[in-house]
Amino acid sequence: MTPEQLEQIASEETAARARNPRRLSVCMAAGCISSNSDAVKKALERAVAGGPLKDACPVTGVGCMGLCSRGPLVSTEPAGVLYQNVTPEDAGEIVGAVSGPAVERLQCSRELPFFKRQVGVVLENSGQINPERIEDYLAAKGYAALVQALTEMRPAEVIEQVSRSGLRGRGGAGYPTGLKWSTVAKARAETRYVICNADEGDPGAFMDRSVLESDPQRVLEGMIIAGYAVGASRGYIYVRAEYPLAIARLNTAIRQAKHLGLLGSQIGNTEFAFDIELRLGAGAFVCGEETALIASIEGGRGTPRPRPPYPAQAGLFGAPTLINNVETFANIPPIIRNGGDWYAAMGTQRSKGTKVFALTGKINCTGLIEVPMGMSLREIIFEVGGGVPEGRKFKAVQTGGPSGGCIPEQFLDMPVDYDSLAQAGSIMGSGGMIVMDDSSCMVDVAKYFMEFCMSESCGKCIPCRAGTAQMYDLLAKICEGRAALDDLAMLEDLCDMVKNTSLCGLGQSAPNPVLSTLRYFRDEYLAHIQEKKCPAGVCACGMKQEAGS
């Protein structure tokens, strides 16, 4: 299909919208579906069909609207009203109000800081378009960036824009994306690959899932542009088997993109060819690590191998391979459309652009947010997130999942960017933010993450395999009130050793949750050890006594 034909689809779609601006959008992302939004959508369809708006007000399923804790969410156009906690019984009332005053009882203010403080780049279409219709995406400037890249830019120019944007890998480590792309592009090889890491494994993180469920075409477009830039003609999306909805929508998106000639040969009527295949993960956190992910796509056990050589030099099937995560690819189309400088104008000196966070735990507005880099933790948690519920006291926010750490109150005014988080003993990670109040025990939290790392360790290298098991045993001993101060010293020794000697990132970062809680909440460890009591009342200290200890 030629660029002109694509543009025509987009303008037809826009024109159709203009002719009939009335529309009801129901959030059909995983969160709202779990709160029964499916039934709400059906009820709305029935209410429309049985009333004066019959055939005049389409009811569309859209992607994530963000405020998951108040789902199911429904929005109306043209008024732009947002309804929360909608039940099927509310359908008639909502349909009746499409052209009149809003149903106040159900209304969720768009003026909430939760919405006002957000900036949509990755999530610009999320909750706006139907993720199962490529026409919706095209009407929202979709694939304009790809056409622009293919017809107006040389691969090196595409990489130049990505470099100028200052975009850093959103999977956790924050490696400069432009640099990665140019390394792959420069590698001498016949074949190169592009991999999208959608094996979002951090517990408490669902950013990638949401992007895939809400705007899958955006990820495909980012990957195709990457393929063009680095000279690859094949891409893989490695997605968690635990995300069936995301998989289904990706499959639909790939099929539709192929149908319009956006995947396959002669993309956009040029010589460029690119194909994308899905590969399902099978429940192994370690496969988020690049070399383990590659081993898994090759059909083997997901065990990492020492680097160098880096995947950019020798990756999938031995060929130079570009691996970025979902959010990184999702940033690419707007960067190409608006230019790298536009993107670099957002964020901080060393962390450009925006970041998507999954805000969960003991916080009022749980859900998905996108804010500029550099916003303070206090703003994110207490303004955007609405603070800690039930009048309880904020204790810590956990970022970066099992590789991250717990950040205490004294750092709340710290700007959120890669470097500040690292300085505070945590990491940006993929974007999970779990807020904890005074009812959480930080030793128990450390034990929780160590259990995670122990059972997710691939077992290849000794420090991670046996070290995490020893550390877990020590943490359990502390929680049960059976530990002595020597055990704490041994735990710290092990943290240092496992961090410095493990083969891959999983082991190297496994001690982080322990180290950060030891750094800021050492008194809680000491209370368990010396007074045999858990200040938060979570651990059953002294309940389990082993003979001879």
Added chain:
Amino acid sequence: MPPTLGKASPPSEDKRWKIVAATMRRHGFSRNALIETLHTVQQSFGFLDRPSLEYVAQSLRVPLSKAFGVATFYHFFSLKPPGDHTCVICLGTACYIKGAPQLLAEVEQSLGIKQGETTADGHVSVLTARCVGSCSLAPVALFDSEVAPRLNAVEMRGRLARWMPS
């Protein structure tokens, strides 16, 4: 291409093996398709057993021990048949700090089995998940893939009771 390529015979006459064979064919009987094929087997039969692993390994020319190594490396694959119903407790961080351990204890106690086990009558399996991504509705559990949001012990018992034969 060796002559035996794709010629290993399926363990039984069951029609579902045709779906498995189709997956392998789609990938040109490439060794790289081992995980994809195991996904299809598990989707079709609910679990992986020895005969199925042997069939897949031979068809794709993957060493038997490698196939077994892969099948046991990934926790999504199960070598035991699941119960008629499956209850998956999410142990993601958000669920954990909002009471998932208590939910797990509750379900283990009321069914008399541990996580990863199936009741003796094969009726209910209890599993745990690392994170199902419904953190904003924590704590959650999946009852036969249906997400139950903001779950408490009472509701948990109610849900389980619905599965019990009347």
Added chain:
Amino acid sequence: MNRVRLATVWLDGCSGCHMSLLDMDERLLDLADRVELVYSPLVDHKEYPEDVDLVLVEGSVSSEEDLHKIRKIRRQSKILISLGDCAVTGNVPAMRNPFKTAEVLRRVYVENVSVESPTPNQVVPALLARVRPVHEVVPVDVFVPGCPPSADTIFWTLTELLEGRRPDLTGKTRFGA
């Protein structure tokens, strides 16, 4: 006169380490000039004395009685030496650890006997759930691995200690030696 007060203790072990100790042969006489043996299974002492300078502990901590003993020994001794693999690693006695105590007792006293032999409950002290090396129970000052450590190793270790030095056993012995 000012002889060093030496004790040797036999917990759960085969007594091989004590045999090795006796293998020092004539060197025992040299030692006798410098130490006073205040407690040992080799001589007839009833109570572990106060103020022991050096104690050689053979065997792992396997029963309630061992536990009680080793705590007392630690309290009443200046330098505690784990002698031999049982004391240092748990060794053979600890091979029962992967099993439950009841399973082990049933195997030994019920399944593997031909004549009637009830499970003892009075004479044999209650077994701990887990056999432990000494240092998992009380702090240990010097470790002398080996099964058993050779007489030379034991003699050298004791000589170093008597000279007021902390023996460095690197390369001198090993687990299973």
Added chain:
Amino acid sequence: MTPAVSDVKTLQIDGIDVSAQADQTILDAAREKGLSIPTLCHLDGLGDVGACRLCLVEIKGTSKLLPACVTRVEEGMEVTTQSERLLKYRRMTLELLFAERNHVCSVCVANGHCDLQVLGQAHGLTHVQFPYRYPKLPMDASHDRFVVDHNRCVLCTRCVRVCDEVEGAHTWDVMSRGIGSMVITDLHQPWGESDTCTSCGKCVQVCPTGALFEKGKARLVAKSRDFLPYLAMMREGK
């Protein structure tokens, strides 16, 4: 054949000037010079996996410790193989191994011929600070000639690699993961029932501990590994 000048790299290992070919690893270069770096998963003639972490070395200018067995030499590299820190980590690594499974040297068939035992002794390991884990592990004596005792296995995967790379049978692999990992034959069947095992015995010879041993030969002979580099060399036609 003399390598071209550009293929030769000069570097320093523990302050000693060393020259090596460009494709050599730090381990090769060090050992050629008579400098010892401890290894466990490495074995001449087998592909390297960098898993045991005993050969980690410090390289000036890099904050990360790198495994000598897979890290290539570079011009001007300054390598430290023995530092307080490295020795401490190596000791801890060995202690973790001793505590992981049931290594009872006194009654082990490999007593006196065991790489783990030798490494422990060389590193002054007089006791293990970590609590022993005492897992319940099986032993499989179903094979006519050989036995696998998982209590002694250190998961170095030398058996897996020799069976795959040299014998070409791939009877062995690793199952499960993390602390629950275990080497298996075929579909985790008794070794004696394995259809793929050729009974060549290479796995037994390369096993560093008493995990794999020959029946009736306990304590009698040390294992023989000299055949490996020769086989590898012949294969590659060097």
